[in-house]
Amino acid sequence: MEYITTGFYLLLFIWLVLKLPFFRDNFVSKPYIVGAFILKVAGGWFFIWLNNVYYFNSGDAVTYFKAGKLIYNTLFEDPLFFLELTFFPNARIPPQHLNEIIDTIPSWSDVRSYTAIRFNALAHLVSFHVYPTHALFGTFMSFTGLMALYKTFTAYFPKRAIWVFGCCFCVPSVVFWTSGLHKDGISMLFTGLMVWNAYLLIEKGFKTRRIAALLMNGLLLLLIRPYTLGLLVPALMLWYIAKKIRPVRPLLFYSGAYVFGYAALSLLSLVSQKLNVFAKLAEVRYYFVIYKLGGSDIPLSLLDPTWQAFLTELPRALVNALMRPEPWGNIDLMQKIASAETLVFSMFALFCLVFNNLRQLPYRYFLYACLFFVLTSLMLIGLTTDNLGAIVRYRSNLLPFWLSFWGIVLQLPDKWMPFGKKTPKNELQPNPTDYSS
Numbered sequence: 001m002e003y004i005t006t007g008f009y010l011l012l013f014i015w016l017v018l019k020l021p022f023f024r025d026n027f028v029s030k031p032y033i034v035g036a037f038i039l040k041v042a043g044g045w046f047f048i049w050l051n052n053v054y055y056f057n058s059g060d061a062v063t064y065f066k067a068g069k070l071i072y073n074t075l076f077e078d079p080l081f082f083l084e085l086t087f088f089p090n091a092r093i094p095p096q097h098l099n100e101i102i103d104t105i106p107s108w109s110d111v112r113s114y115t116a117i118r119f120n121a122l123a124h125l126v127s128f129h130v131y132p133t134h135a136l137f138g139t140f141m142s143f144t145g146l147m148a149l150y151k152t153f154t155a156y157f158p159k160r161a162i163w164v165f166g167c168c169f170c171v172p173s174v175v176f177w178t179s180g181l182h183k184d185g186i187s188m189l190f191t192g193l194m195v196w197n198a199y200l201l202i203e204k205g206f207k208t209r210r211i212a213a214l215l216m217n218g219l220l221l222l223l224i225r226p227y228t229l230g231l232l233v234p235a236l237m238l239w240y241i242a243k244k245i246r247p248v249r250p251l252l253f254y255s256g257a258y259v260f261g262y263a264a265l266s267l268l269s270l271v272s273q274k275l276n277v278f279a280k281l282a283e284v285r286y287y288f289v290i291y292k293l294g295g296s297d298i299p300l301s302l303l304d305p306t307w308q309a310f311l312t313e314l315p316r317a318l319v320n321a322l323m324r325p326e327p328w329g330n331i332d333l334m335q336k337i338a339s340a341e342t343l344v345f346s347m348f349a350l351f352c353l354v355f356n357n358l359r360q361l362p363y364r365y366f367l368y369a370c371l372f373f374v375l376t377s378l379m380l381i382g383l384t385t386d387n388l389g390a391i392v393r394y395r396s397n398l399l400p401f402w403l404s405f406w407g408i409v410l411q412l413p414d415k416w417m418p419f420g421k422k423t424p425k426n427e428l429q430p431n432p433t434d435y436s437s
Helices: 002-019 030-054 060-077 079-087 096-102 111-127 131-156 158-169 172-177 183-204 208-224 226-245 250-271 277-290 307-323 333-354 364-384 388-395 399-409
Strands: none
Touching (some): 002 030, 030 172, 079 096, 079 111, 111 208, 131 158, 131 183, 183 208, 208 226, 226 364, 307 333, 364 388
């Protein structure tokens, strides 16, 4: 039964990728898009196998799957119980009639983990309780988010579609970590859709359905990854403002805006303890350092909840999140693979930094929005996380932004082009196709 169910849904999702207009593309043919989806499916099933090998309880995804089954079982006891547990707020004092049930369900007080459990509970309605099928659902969701991000980049830079396609669908960390019905895969869906809907609003005009879609995706992202939403919204707002005012120096515009934002947060931290973001981040760091112990932890000292302490720590946080793990030392096989990937990506970014055409590119206001979203997210990860495995996992959702940015700005010298062919001046001009659907 497990193989039949999984095979059925695999064929169903492949059919959807082939038939739905959202997955049509002018630059990459259908076989490659389907191949990218199958690669992602393989990544999701490899995720299952590796978690069974490395973790005693098979990881968070299995916990969410089992907890979702507990909620599903209440459907036969009282359908209202199922509806309340699936759609009503958690992290509150449990109603008396749900006390016994909630005692068996983990993460009631954690909105993010419980949101992943909700998705699994809904999946149990049609999955026949087959765990690999749940991985398929999550894989299709994250693939949709990546497709939305890919469409946004290629709408601005159609000539770099192959670069962006590879950065979105062929990066090992992205294929592995964002495949499955867990927080990373779900958040990839809503992040990509938010960027896509923001593009439609900014470039195609404000419409009610676009605004509603953006708000709905933002709400769901808030439930699964609130810090991602908190860093994505400023980038989207600056993207819109920069599009309207067309600053002569967009890098200076974005840098000034983020410096102003940090100054505002610093001022608020002095006005009220409740508004002290640095205190909340210091608590998160304390939790990771003291309670979340793992085999790949790195030494991090506790931070004072002040803007000065965090400002001093920002460079090291960025290095930790962007360039670690290193390919040396006594590390296991998984860390060696992650370190090799990190080294390749670091060298690629350095190469693109040397040979870049950023100042001559159109639509830099979009590229800088992506860049600053990634940098601020990496800083937050480095500030709060002391585990290399967690760092690699958290930044997997950022790699499509990061690598696509560098792939677009790369400009090879003409003498390196085959047969001396020079890059035409309009090589990165916008795609005339109207992506208004």
